[in-house]
Amino acid sequence: MEEYFLDFLLTLVIIIVAAKASGYLSTRLGQPSVLGELLAGILLGPTALNMLHAWPVFHGSEEVLAEFVTIMAELGVILLMLLAGLELQLSELLRSGRVAAMSGTLGVMLPLGLGWGTALLFGVSNEEALFLGLSLAATSVSISAQTLLELRVLRSRVGFALLGAAVLDDLLVILILSVTVILVGTAVGGVGGILLTLLRMIGYLGGAVVLGLWALPKLMIWINKLPVSQGTIAGALVFTLLFAWAAEVLGGIAAITGAFLVGLFMARLPFRDSIETGVSTLAYGFFVPIFFVNIGLQVNLRAIQGNAWWFALAITAVAVLSKILGCGFGAKLGGFSNREALQLGIGMVSRGEVGLIVASFALLQGLISQSSFSIAVFMIIVATLLTPPMLRAAFATERGGGKTAVTRS
Numbered sequence: 001m002e003e004y005f006l007d008f009l010l011t012l013v014i015i016i017v018a019a020k021a022s023g024y025l026s027t028r029l030g031q032p033s034v035l036g037e038l039l040a041g042i043l044l045g046p047t048a049l050n051m052l053h054a055w056p057v058f059h060g061s062e063e064v065l066a067e068f069v070t071i072m073a074e075l076g077v078i079l080l081m082l083l084a085g086l087e088l089q090l091s092e093l094l095r096s097g098r099v100a101a102m103s104g105t106l107g108v109m110l111p112l113g114l115g116w117g118t119a120l121l122f123g124v125s126n127e128e129a130l131f132l133g134l135s136l137a138a139t140s141v142s143i144s145a146q147t148l149l150e151l152r153v154l155r156s157r158v159g160f161a162l163l164g165a166a167v168l169d170d171l172l173v174i175l176i177l178s179v180t181v182i183l184v185g186t187a188v189g190g191v192g193g194i195l196l197t198l199l200r201m202i203g204y205l206g207g208a209v210v211l212g213l214w215a216l217p218k219l220m221i222w223i224n225k226l227p228v229s230q231g232t233i234a235g236a237l238v239f240t241l242l243f244a245w246a247a248e249v250l251g252g253i254a255a256i257t258g259a260f261l262v263g264l265f266m267a268r269l270p271f272r273d274s275i276e277t278g279v280s281t282l283a284y285g286f287f288v289p290i291f292f293v294n295i296g297l298q299v300n301l302r303a304i305q306g307n308a309w310w311f312a313l314a315i316t317a318v319a320v321l322s323k324i325l326g327c328g329f330g331a332k333l334g335g336f337s338n339r340e341a342l343q344l345g346i347g348m349v350s351r352g353e354v355g356l357i358v359a360s361f362a363l364l365q366g367l368i369s370q371s372s373f374s375i376a377v378f379m380i381i382v383a384t385l386l387t388p389p390m391l392r393a394a395f396a397t398e399r400g401g402g403k404t405a406v407t408r409s
Helices: 003-028 033-044 062-086 090-095 097-121 126-137 141-151 157-183 190-225 231-249 255-266 272-297 308-333 338-347 353-364 370-402
Strands: none
Touching: 003 033, 003 062, 003 272, 033 141, 033 272, 033 370, 062 141, 062 231, 062 255, 062 272, 097 126, 097 157, 097 308, 097 338, 126 157, 126 308, 126 353, 126 370, 141 157, 141 255, 141 338, 141 370, 157 190, 157 255, 157 308, 157 338, 157 353, 190 231, 190 255, 231 255, 231 272, 272 370, 308 338, 308 370, 338 370, 353 370
């Protein structure tokens, strides 16, 4: 066999064993398993052990391995969002629309403004500060969804509102990114380009809803009756990947949004439980642990040096507090109690895919420096690490500390 393939097999073995062992240890310490998996990734990454680049066992194939692992991780987050959607009912999610809209909007504007201002205070150029602020505005719904699943509160009023707010949050960030790129001159199109971006989003979401409510159930029921081995699971995976692909290519939004929508549509099917069981086995046994470990593998805390650490710590503190305050205040305006508003605000703290997309795009376009990019990644990682234990603490009083939670990843 090719050396690359053998190295890839060994890499997967190390990642999955590390993820499961650290996840188990994390739950033993009273924390969600995802926290341990994220820390395992940081330990294996360039911050500490630098597995892919420093271990001679990998025969110099680190770049190829990193790309393969990232692809597997992307599949993991898509499956995770499918499962999050399967846990919910569309009608219940829509009932949280007012809270989700207010929380999602304020949860974008406050971090964007405060992040922008904080970066300016540290002497960063206006353009670079704007993109750093935008990286603070995004939310990683996958981290919070996994934690809420473990705590068995995803189907709570807070859970429904959080997922709705997170989807709106990411849509707003992508739209603002498109507008910002046009305004700073790295893309052409002016007002027409902005309108085109908006129309792509609306067109995709409208088409997805029509297909998901009308065609998808009929096709899945037909597939379920076919004498095909695991045909229902295969059909669910095909539609998930197709909607995820269309979300980015046609709608210009994150692929995870498409996967989440498919889960919502399939949650209405009479055989929803069998789909969830089949997908859960595949996701939590293989792909999802790779996703969480890979987040840690991508960060190199050694790249932040000297006075840049003060900037990194300041921007991270702003990232955490601005989400809690912005989203929490929006939830309060929507009718939530103080406790529910705090829980929702904490659930929106974690950053992830969209934040990394914004930071990576800005780096590739020469809009931010390598140092600012490392700081943005540091902020994303720390905010992501803080969210699971903060969420557990926020729900602990009413749930007796969350001791009945089931670890699934």
